[in-house]
């Protein structure tokens with residue numbers, strides 16, 4: 001990656017900083033799916049994880065590194081030999097490996113967290129970058145809490161790490177404290193005061209504690225940054241990170257102002273946003289810029305009139321430019337297998353014959369209950385059907401009795417291979433009754449840690465998609481299920497999480513943890 005005046009590099013950290021969002025943990029297969037979507041989106045670098053953090057993180061980085069081609073694959077490491085070695089090991093099979101070393105530099109971190117003086121910080125930073133360079137040509141360094149670091153010392157750190165071999169120097173606003181004018185000035189200062197600055201790409205990494213992450217990132221671009229670090233939907237630690245889609249669309253919509261371009265295929269933004277939302281279980285707020293459901297919806301009469309006369313009156317970017325599928329095609333019970341397969345292809349899915357058959361059956365069942373099947377309905381079906389996690393238990397039958405004067409009771413039959421297992425239980429509500437019954441049949445004592453229901457499309461006959469987080473011992477798994485019946489969707493989601501827990505227990509027995 002070389003510095004190019006009008007090229008803005010995008011480092012996506014959805015799988016690392018984004019995954020640090022409370023409750024957003026993704027399994028290895030889901031991380032690979034996101035990484036592949038990011039490669040198709042054409043980001044320049046995918047930060048896949050923090051390998052020393054856990055065996056799961058290590059395995060996920062290794063898997064992404066082996067499978068994903070195109071972007072640089074980045075692994076995070078503290079400025080410690082064992083971290084850097086773990087990152088290098090996880091990146092062994094990467095086409096373009098990058099080791100990202102970080103070390104805090106601000107007075108408050110030096111004094112209370114690290115208990116180290118400035119000269120020691122400089123020595124450790126240089127030594128770590130040199131060690132990382134033994135394993136990878138592409139090394140990035142981040143002075144953590146840079147925005148609260150004394151400017152003179154920050155400039156000295158940046159010069160030191162560039163001399164030691166860092167190709168990218170990332171300036172994090174770790175706690176979201178900076179303001180746009182200050183942050184832009186910080187980049188200009190580094191451009192002027194760091195003698196070796198021409199040998200590295202300056203990068204910005206902003207957190208959203210005061211809602212300024214995107215504004216600060218864009219101010220950094222105006223100040224000379226040529227890489228921004230961001231996440232899909234802006235997910236991340238605490239209030240999140242700078243949102244990828246907002247930064248990319250800001251520089252695309254205002255080239256006159258920012259004077260930079262990215263390589264991102266913006267038409268894939270919407271799909272990637274929905275994938276990340278579905279897999280993490282974190283919904284996208286309707287009024288979210290660029291990817292919210294209402295981002296291109298015009299309600300006011302005056303606006304509608306303007307749009308009909310000339311779209312540009314009220315639209316600064318076209319829905320198509322971000323892949324928004326506002327005007328969905330209509331599919332219904334008369335649609336055949338061919339049309340179904342073609343529609344799935346248009347949405348970017350190429351299921352195998354068996355998956356197609358299962359998905360088609362689900363589509364027909366849904367079409368009997370619901371007049372119009374929208375693209376989002378199809379996505380939910382396909383997500384439900386094309387799962388690499390083996391289904392130990394499958395929902396065969398569910399019957400609920402509920403009402404304001406009845407004790408909610410669920411009767412459920414599950415298929416386990418050829419065997420059918422049936423039981424019934426009462427609960428505090430129909431969902432609780434269904435989950436208790438599933439517990440009795442499967443013998444898995446899962447605790448429901450989170451539950452979210454969303455209507456995939458509008459109308460009273462909408463497909464409901466339920467996302468749950470279920471904890472069982474050390475495992476927390478996300479489960480999803482979709483149906484026009486929300487209780488059935490809940491049971492499916494819960495069962496999906498239970499199947500993942502069973503699968504993960506088996507995997508754990510098989511896989512020995514890597515040695516660092």
Ligand code: KIV
Pocket residue numbers: 017102142144145170172173174175205207
């Ligand atoms: O916010 C931060 O400082 C980070 C660094 C590890 C880059 O995420």
Ligand code: ZN
Pocket residue numbers: 017172174205207237
């Ligand atoms: Zn961060």
